[in-house]
Amino acid sequence: QLHLQESGPGLVKPSETLALTCTVSGGSINSSSYYWAWVRQPPGKGLEWMASIYYSGSISYNPSLKSRITISTDTSKSQYSLKLSSVTAADTAIYFCATEGTYFDMRNWGQGTLVTVSS
Amino acid sequence: SYVLTQPPSVSVAPGKTATITCGGHNIGSKSVHWYQQKPGQAPVLVIYFDRDRPSGIPERFSGSTSVNMATLTITRVEAGDEADYFCQVWDGSTGYRVFGGGTKLTVL
Numbered sequence: 001q002l003h004l005q006e007s008g009p010g011l012v013k014p015s016e017t018l019a020l021t022c023t024v025s026g027g028s029i030n031s032s033s034y035y036w037a038w039v040r041q042p043p044g045k046g047l048e049w050m051a052s053i054y055y056s057g058s059i060s061y062n063p064s065l066k067s068r069i070t071i072s073t074d075t076s077k078s079q080y081s082l083k084l085s086s087v088t089a090a091d092t093a094i095y096f097c098a099t100e101g102t103y104f105d106m107r108n109w110g111q112g113t114l115v116t117v118s119s
Numbered sequence: 120s121y122v123l124t125q126p127p128s129v130s131v132a133p134g135k136t137a138t139i140t141c142g143g144h145n146i147g148s149k150s151v152h153w154y155q156q157k158p159g160q161a162p163v164l165v166i167y168f169d170r171d172r173p174s175g176i177p178e179r180f181s182g183s184t185s186v187n188m189a190t191l192t193i194t195r196v197e198a199g200d201e202a203d204y205f206c207q208v209w210d211g212s213t214g215y216r217v218f219g220g221g222t223k224l225t226v227l
Contacts, residue, residue: 052216
């Protein structure tokens with residue numbers, strides 16, 4: 001059973017870059033069985049898919065974030081990462097990492113980490 | 120961009136059947152997934168590929184689709200089913216993943 005754990009700062013200043021890492025255990029980040037995704041949820045609101053990456057390096061970004069977002073993997077550490085630049089208060093959210101299966105269903109989720117954008 | 124529309128709220132009495140809809144253009148041609156999210160927790164996949172249940176999800180949860188609508192049905196509703204439910208698809212034309220706005224299920 002895959003286990004995902006998000007980590008990163010809980011507070012980011014406006015205009016700065018938000019950087020989060022998801023550590024994967026119980027499976028290989030090089031596996032062809034999964035895409036690795038980031039999803040966020042502003043307080044009291046719905047889920048928003050942000051980005052996904054495949055072991056081959058194939059990447060898909062939410063078009064609403066495409067100019068500010070980068071997703072990458074570090075296979076040596078069994079981690080994948082998210083960077084979101086030029087953040088504003090609207091980027092305050094719980095950020096989840098998740099795996100996607102064959103049908104792009106998100107079967108495994110991290111517990112989520114709250115990131116607040118504030119000076 | 121592709122849009123999924125869910126009712127903001129659904130209420131149901133214990134023991135009855137809850138129906139949560141997810142509307143989208145030609146959604147019947149896509150694979151639809153459903154998630155349950157309880158307060159303070161990560162979402163949990165309850166239905167994938169339109170109608171399949173992951174292991175551990177009760178048979179009371181089922182999914183179906185028609186041309187422009189997907190439906191999550193929960194029979195014999197229990198108090199523990201009270202949660203937010205989200206539908207999600209993969210838009211093959213763009214590669215984007217899309218979530219519906221979510222439906223809050225209230226058990227009366």
